[in-house]
Structures are given as C-alpha cells and as structure tokens.
Amino acid sequence: MIDFELTAEEQAKIDEAHDIAQKYFRPISRYYDEHEHEEPQDLIDFMWSNRSKGFVTGLGVVGAMMVEELCWGDAGLYLTIPGPGLGGAAVFAAGTKEQWGKFLTRFGEGKPKWGAMAMTEPGCGSDTSAIQSTATRDGDFWVLNGEKIFVTMGHRALDLSEGIIVVWASIDKSAGRAGMKSFVVEAGTPGMKVEKKEKKLGIKASDTVTVTFDNCRIPFGNILGKAEVKSKTEGFKGAMATFDVTRPMVAAQALGVTRAALDMLRDEIDKRGIKIRYDLPRSKQTTLEHDFIEMEANLRAAHLLMIRAMWQLGSGMSNALEASMSKAKAGRAATLITQRAVELMGPLGYSRKYLFEKFMRDAKINDIFEGTGQINTLVVARRVLGFTRDQLK
Amino acid sequence: MLSFSPSEEQQMIVNTVKQFANDVMRKKFRECDEEGQIPAEIINTAWELGLVVSCIPEEYGGAGWEHSALTGTLLAEELAWGDLSMAMHILSPWLGVLPIVEMGTPEQKKKYLPAVCGGKFTAATAALIEPRFDFDHNDLGTIAKKNGGYVLNGEKCFVPLAQDSAFTLVYAREGNASQCFIVDKGAKGLKIGEREKNMGIKALATYELSLKDCKVPAENKLGGEKGCDFKRLSNLSRVALAALAVGVARGSFEFSRDYARERHAFGEPIGSRQAIAFMLADMAIEIDAARLLNWEAAWLLDKKAEATRECCLAKTYADSMVMLCTDYGVQVMGGHGYVRDNPVELWFRNGRGFVAFTGMAIV
Structure with missing residues (x-):
C-alpha cells in the first residue's frame, strides 16, 4: 500500500534533529565558514555525547531524514560530527561480523572518533579502476603504498582521534578492476601520514586532506572482502554496495542545505508581504512565483526519490538504479535551487550578511562527491539501457 | 507506514489496464490519430473493465468501491501509456460522475448516476x-x-x-x-x-x-x-492530468530507449554515446520524480487533506517533465522521430497539450 506517513515515533526523531540543527548548528554556521579549519569543539562534544540518538549512524529512511535536517542546519558542520562516516559505511557494507566488532565498536565509546574513506588519487577521481595505490602481501600483513587525496574528515579521523580510514588499493595491477580491494587502516599506523589540508569553496568546517602511505603495514585481516582476485567484478562489489547507502545519504545532505535556502527565501519574501500563490494559471503568476514553485517541486521530487532509495534498501530490495537516480537528481536540484535563491535575492543573495551565498557554495559539493552528477547519470543510463560499462563508456 | 508498493488490489487493476493498453490501445492508436476517431469496440471493451462504475455507490447501480485518487493515478498512467486520446475518452464519464459522487446531493446522485451504470459506454x-x-x-x-x-x-x-x-x-x-x-x-x-x-x-x-x-x-x-468544493475538484483533476502526463512520457521514454539500443551509427548502438544515453537517463529520472510527487499529492487527497500546494507542484512538475521527455523521444530518434511512421511525434504533440489541459480529466 503506497503510503507517505511516518510513524509518530519516526517523526519525533526527525523533529528532534531539526531542533538540534536550529539550536546548535545554524547559530555558528557563518563563524565556521569564515574560520576554516577551526574546531567547533562544543558542537563536536555535544554531538558525541548524544551519539546514541543515531544522528550519524542512523540508517534507513529516518536516518537519512535526520541527516537532511542536520544539513538544513549546516552542511559543513554536519560533516564534522564524530562517527563512523563513509569509512564505517564501507566496513558495514563489505566487512565481516568480526570486522564490525574490531573497527566499529570504537564509535560507541571513549573520546570522539571519526571514520573516513580514501578512494580518489591525484591521477584518478571518478575512474576508480585507474587507482595506482598498491597493497602487497607480506606474510600476515599487507603493505600499502600510494597517495590519496580529497579524503573527507581524514584529519579528524587520523590526527585528532583513534579513528579509521578505508583505503582502496590494488593487490594485482594486471587484473585491473578485479584486483581492487579495500583495507581498513587504524589511526596511528606507522607509514601513514596526513599531508595537505585543502582550502575549499564551501563546507569549510569539514576537513579534506591528502593521506600518503609509505610501506604502511596493516594486519592481513584488515582487508574488506576476499583476498583472491576472482571474477572481473568481484573486487568492486564492496564499493558498489557502499554506494547503495552512501549515494542516497549524500542526496539527503544535498536536500538539507537546499531546503535551508528555499525556507530562507520564503521567509524573506514573506517579510515583504509576498505570499506564493499556488492556485494560479501561468499567465497570472509573477516570475518569482513561477520560479519558486519550480524550485519547490524539484526539491520535493528529489526528496521523494531519496527516501524511495532508502526505503528500498531497508526493505531488502535492490536499489542501485534508484540510489544513483536520487543522487543525480538531488545534486542537480541543489545546484538549481541554491543558485536561483541567490539570484532571486539580488544584493542580499550575494552578500555574506546573509546565508544564501553560503548555501550555494556548500550545496555545490553534493553534485561532486560520492560520484559527480555525470557519473551518476551514466550509471542510470547504463541501467536503463541494459548496457555494460564497455557498451556505454 | 512508509511504502512505495501499490497494494495487491491496486496492482491487479494496474495489470489489467496495462494489458488492455498494450493489446488493444497500442494496436490502433496511430490509425485513430490519423482518422480522428476511436472505434466503438475499443471504448466498449474499456467500459467492460468497469473502471467508471467502480466508484459509483451500489445503490445507484455502481460497484461501490471506495474512491481513491491514488488508484486513479495508477490506472490513468497505464491508459495514457496506451494512448492519451483514448485514455481521455475512456475517462471522460468520470468528469461528469465523480464530482456528483463526491459532492452531489442525494437527488443529484439518484438522477444522474444510474445513467452511467449501463452495460455500454455512456458519455458524460x-x-x-x-x-x-x-x-x-x-x-x-x-x-x-x-x-x-x-x-x-x-x-x-x-x-x-x-x-x-x-x-x-x-x-x-x-x-x-x-x-x-x-x-x-x-x-x-x-x-x-x-x-x-x-x-x-x-x-x-x-x-x-x-x-x-x-x-x-x-x-x-x-x-x-x-455549492461544491471547487478546490478539491481542481486538485483531483490536477493529479489525474499529471498521471496521464507520466504515462505519455513513459511511452516516449521506452520507445526511444529501445531504438537507442538497436539503431547503429559509427559502428555501435547510438545509446552507447553519452549524448544520447544521458537524455534517456534524464527521462528515466524525471518520470520517476514526477510520479512520486503526484502519488504524494493523490495520497493527501485520499486522506481528504488540503493539498492545493502539493497538487499544484505535481501538475506543474509533470507539465515540464512530459514536454522534456516527449521532446527527447523525438530528438533521440532524429529524422525517424519526425516522421509519422513512428509514434514519438504523436506523443510530442500530445505532451505539449498538458499545459493547456485544465480540468479535462479527473480521477
């Protein structure tokens, strides 16, 4: 039975996330945008002490909607919340029960910790099959060598906490994609070093770093999935399973910041005594009304695509197509809506006195990380056409 | 509880209409467009599916099912996938009937509803x-x-x-x-x-x-x-038209997708090029987006909630979506899309109409 109703309990969780976003995120939003790389320590401590509420580890539709609310508060600060993050998601999706215990337990105890994921390299981004980092077997160990860039929260995971990082590397370069595996590296492992902190267009509160591996030795059991090179696709299944969760999650992040822009736009035009009239024919709408309705429809449609992908996942259905659809649509909607909000607000939109310009900068990353809009569109295209990656490049 | 799965009963209706659309409507729709008329046997076969009488109370000769706008959007999408002209013809009695079922006085129901509960198609x-x-x-x-x-x-x-x-x-x-x-x-x-x-x-x-x-x-x-609740009638009409738009767009998407898989240029299927493949991906995304938006609006109407905003968003979105998709359908096929041997030009002409169609269907 098609139903859009959440239970009262589910709605209460989402409302609580919204309250926290409003009380703890929004008021410090501008400060941490202007003070890049400063630690929002109070927020980190507060969110860590409330970690049982599942603000970052919460899965499913409700978890995603909580993420959406927190990103409504601030998309950059959201990323600074301690927790297993993308690295944890990879362990959860591709790891064994023992690995969950070994690597994920830490996120429930002690001091704040972060998890990160390292895939991109200086020479490859979307084309992950071109990864140059290697993992060489040496008895009971793997020896990692290579350089990873654009590691979100790598500094906090590895320098500021006893966190983890999931690293993608090849165990057999001649095997191409099939040789690609993921490995968990714990903070403090010798041979691993955090190098450069990027200065970014937006989401400045989050850290994005380069991590290098120079004969970094990790236990053999830290590999996620099997150690043999088998079928062509084997090695990548883990990554793909991770995307089924993380793509709708990033869509949720995009939709949070985007709704923030639209809500603020509505408030501002409301202050001028203008109400959006929905029941008008095209010939009688103002341009503002026409634009606003287009933005609002796009936002809601993207939101529904996102919760559908999460609902499928929670219902045990395959969602690879719909996860990519939701990510592609959310990235696009975020771009359209946050940029249009700046445009419609004129000088107020462009001024740093208001948050519109920040929303636009913060939103942009969502059409880039976890698969650019184009990569996700490509995934959708392959699936609807039934083409392999060789048939549709 | 949140769900995106139709109920068993809804799925049964969808399957029935889907089969009718495929086996009957799709066989004749081009001919009908050229000749400007629909054979009576198609309309009567559709009538026998009992869609119109389903929502009329038993005391007036109907089947007495509880009316659901959401179920209506599901079947309207399938009918429009078959053919929009036929779909609007088949659904036209609802234009007369549904407002009376929902808002008519007992006398109005008694006088007008039995007229459309006969064994043959009756226009209203x-x-x-x-x-x-x-x-x-x-x-x-x-x-x-x-x-x-x-x-x-x-x-x-x-x-x-x-x-x-x-x-x-x-x-x-x-x-x-x-x-x-x-x-x-x-x-x-x-x-x-x-x-x-x-x-x-x-x-x-x-x-x-x-x-x-x-x-x-x-x-x-x-x-x-x-008087009547005109706002609600407008909203019921909006979700009906948005659903029809989704059906038309899906027709164009599926046809041009299949063409892009078969048609070769430069030694490979044209769908192997991103310029074509991305149009098809966009169509797939926009069709799903419009459908979900419309389902939510129809679901609100079934709860008798005020849903003018949601219905307006759904209809506005569907209007743009169907134009984009039917245009892409022609574009993917190039010259072959422009000639009347293929159906995409027909869907393109039908798709353009939705911005003008107000209150021309109701579910």
Whole structure:
C-alpha cells in the first residue's frame, strides 16, 4: 500500500534533529565558514555525547531524514560530527561480523572518533579502476603504498582521534578492476601520514586532506572482502554496495542545505508581504512565483526519490538504479535551487550578511562527491539501457 | 507506514489496464490519430473493465468501491501509456460522475448516476476551460446568475465528447466563486459548436460550447445551495492530468530507449554515446520524480487533506517533465522521430497539450 506517513515515533526523531540543527548548528554556521579549519569543539562534544540518538549512524529512511535536517542546519558542520562516516559505511557494507566488532565498536565509546574513506588519487577521481595505490602481501600483513587525496574528515579521523580510514588499493595491477580491494587502516599506523589540508569553496568546517602511505603495514585481516582476485567484478562489489547507502545519504545532505535556502527565501519574501500563490494559471503568476514553485517541486521530487532509495534498501530490495537516480537528481536540484535563491535575492543573495551565498557554495559539493552528477547519470543510463560499462563508456 | 508498493488490489487493476493498453490501445492508436476517431469496440471493451462504475455507490447501480485518487493515478498512467486520446475518452464519464459522487446531493446522485451504470459506454463530460490565453479557473468568464434557478452565459472550449454526453457539468462564476452546474443534454441556450481541431489528442472529439441565457434549475447546482468544493475538484483533476502526463512520457521514454539500443551509427548502438544515453537517463529520472510527487499529492487527497500546494507542484512538475521527455523521444530518434511512421511525434504533440489541459480529466 503506497503510503507517505511516518510513524509518530519516526517523526519525533526527525523533529528532534531539526531542533538540534536550529539550536546548535545554524547559530555558528557563518563563524565556521569564515574560520576554516577551526574546531567547533562544543558542537563536536555535544554531538558525541548524544551519539546514541543515531544522528550519524542512523540508517534507513529516518536516518537519512535526520541527516537532511542536520544539513538544513549546516552542511559543513554536519560533516564534522564524530562517527563512523563513509569509512564505517564501507566496513558495514563489505566487512565481516568480526570486522564490525574490531573497527566499529570504537564509535560507541571513549573520546570522539571519526571514520573516513580514501578512494580518489591525484591521477584518478571518478575512474576508480585507474587507482595506482598498491597493497602487497607480506606474510600476515599487507603493505600499502600510494597517495590519496580529497579524503573527507581524514584529519579528524587520523590526527585528532583513534579513528579509521578505508583505503582502496590494488593487490594485482594486471587484473585491473578485479584486483581492487579495500583495507581498513587504524589511526596511528606507522607509514601513514596526513599531508595537505585543502582550502575549499564551501563546507569549510569539514576537513579534506591528502593521506600518503609509505610501506604502511596493516594486519592481513584488515582487508574488506576476499583476498583472491576472482571474477572481473568481484573486487568492486564492496564499493558498489557502499554506494547503495552512501549515494542516497549524500542526496539527503544535498536536500538539507537546499531546503535551508528555499525556507530562507520564503521567509524573506514573506517579510515583504509576498505570499506564493499556488492556485494560479501561468499567465497570472509573477516570475518569482513561477520560479519558486519550480524550485519547490524539484526539491520535493528529489526528496521523494531519496527516501524511495532508502526505503528500498531497508526493505531488502535492490536499489542501485534508484540510489544513483536520487543522487543525480538531488545534486542537480541543489545546484538549481541554491543558485536561483541567490539570484532571486539580488544584493542580499550575494552578500555574506546573509546565508544564501553560503548555501550555494556548500550545496555545490553534493553534485561532486560520492560520484559527480555525470557519473551518476551514466550509471542510470547504463541501467536503463541494459548496457555494460564497455557498451556505454 | 512508509511504502512505495501499490497494494495487491491496486496492482491487479494496474495489470489489467496495462494489458488492455498494450493489446488493444497500442494496436490502433496511430490509425485513430490519423482518422480522428476511436472505434466503438475499443471504448466498449474499456467500459467492460468497469473502471467508471467502480466508484459509483451500489445503490445507484455502481460497484461501490471506495474512491481513491491514488488508484486513479495508477490506472490513468497505464491508459495514457496506451494512448492519451483514448485514455481521455475512456475517462471522460468520470468528469461528469465523480464530482456528483463526491459532492452531489442525494437527488443529484439518484438522477444522474444510474445513467452511467449501463452495460455500454455512456458519455458524460465537463466544461471548464474558456477560449482565452489568460484563462483562470478561479476567475471564470462564464457567469451564473441566480434568478429562481440559474442563468448561464459564456464560452467554453476543450469539452470532450460534448456532442454525445448525457449531461455536462458546466463550471461558472457565481459571485466570486467557481461553481458547478449540471446541464442536461439539449438544454435550451446550450449550443455545441464545431468539433475542434488541435495539435494533438486528435482522436479525442472535443468541442467548443456556448451558453446563451441557458436556464438551469436551482437543484442542478452541484452540492445544492451550498455549492461544491471547487478546490478539491481542481486538485483531483490536477493529479489525474499529471498521471496521464507520466504515462505519455513513459511511452516516449521506452520507445526511444529501445531504438537507442538497436539503431547503429559509427559502428555501435547510438545509446552507447553519452549524448544520447544521458537524455534517456534524464527521462528515466524525471518520470520517476514526477510520479512520486503526484502519488504524494493523490495520497493527501485520499486522506481528504488540503493539498492545493502539493497538487499544484505535481501538475506543474509533470507539465515540464512530459514536454522534456516527449521532446527527447523525438530528438533521440532524429529524422525517424519526425516522421509519422513512428509514434514519438504523436506523443510530442500530445505532451505539449498538458499545459493547456485544465480540468479535462479527473480521477
């Protein structure tokens, strides 16, 4: 039975996330945008002490909607919340029960910790099959060598906490994609070093770093999935399973910041005594009304695509197509809506006195990380056409 | 509890309509478009599916199912996938029936509902749109003046099956509100004009209609003295049209997708090029987006909630979506999309219509 109703309990969780976003995120939003790389320590401590509420580890539709609310508060600060993050998601999706215990337990105890994921390299981004980092077997160990860039929260995971990082590397370069595996590296492992902190267009509160591996030795059991090179696709299944969760999650992040822009736009035009009239024919709408309705429809449609992908996942259905659809649509909607909000607000939109310009900068990353809009569109295209990656490049 | 799965009953209806659309509608739709008419046996076969009588209470001869706008959107999408002209023809009795089922007085129900519960297709219709570019359904140019009964004056257009309808619901402005009046076939002052010629929906017979001092008894105002909930009727119509738009767009998407898989250029299928493949991906995403938005709006209407905003968003979104998708359908096929041997040009013409279609279907 098609139903859009959440239970009262589910709605209460989402409302609580919204309250926290409003009380703890929004008021410090501008400060941490202007003070890049400063630690929002109070927020980190507060969110860590409330970690049982599942603000970052919460899965499913409700978890995603909580993420959406927190990103409504601030998309950059959201990323600074301690927790297993993308690295944890990879362990959860591709790891064994023992690995969950070994690597994920830490996120429930002690001091704040972060998890990160390292895939991109200086020479490859979307084309992950071109990864140059290697993992060489040496008895009971793997020896990692290579350089990873654009590691979100790598500094906090590895320098500021006893966190983890999931690293993608090849165990057999001649095997191409099939040789690609993921490995968990714990903070403090010798041979691993955090190098450069990027200065970014937006989401400045989050850290994005380069991590290098120079004969970094990790236990053999830290590999996620099997150690043999088998079928062509084997090695990548883990990554793909991770995307089924993380793509709708990033869509949720995009939709949070985007709704923030639209809500603020509505408030501002409301202050001028203008109400959006929905029941008008095209010939009688103002341009503002026409634009606003287009933005609002796009936002809601993207939101529904996102919760559908999460609902499928929670219902045990395959969602690879719909996860990519939701990510592609959310990235696009975020771009359209946050940029249009700046445009419609004129000088107020462009001024740093208001948050519109920040929303636009913060939103942009969502059409880039976890698969650019184009990569996700490509995934959708392959699936609807039934083409392999060789048939549709 | 949140779910995106239709119920078993809904799925059964969808399957039945899907099969009819594929086996019957799709076999004849081009011919119908060229000839400007739909064979009676198609319409009668559709009638036998019992879609129209399903929502009429048993005491008036119907099947007495609980009306659901959401179920309506599911079946409307499938019908429009088959063919939009046929879909609007098949659904046209709902234009006359559904407002009476939802808002009619007991007398109105007794008088008008049994007429459309027979064994054969019976046309009924509604006249809302007026022939001007700045038409506004909340500011109608057709005026109803109370004078014992009501006197209607004005011009209408895009009235499906006006010629054959047992009765027509005419929407007119009374004071500042849009109200609905049931006008019997052959009423004095009601003149049915020439059949219209439109860019698309060519197989659907639509008419201009003029009302000159057309007298309607007081008891024929829908809902009696207090009138009807026009906003709700508009919203039920919005989700119906948005669902039809999704069906048309899906037809164009599926056809051009299959073509892109088969058609070779430069030694490989044209779908192997991102320029083509990305159009198809966009279509797939936008179709799903429009459908979900519309489901949510219809779901709210089924809960009897105020849903003008949601219905407006769904309809606006679907209007743009269907134009994008039917345009891409032609574009993917290039010259082969432009010739009438292939259906995508027909869907392109039909798709353009949705911005103009207001109140031409209801579920």
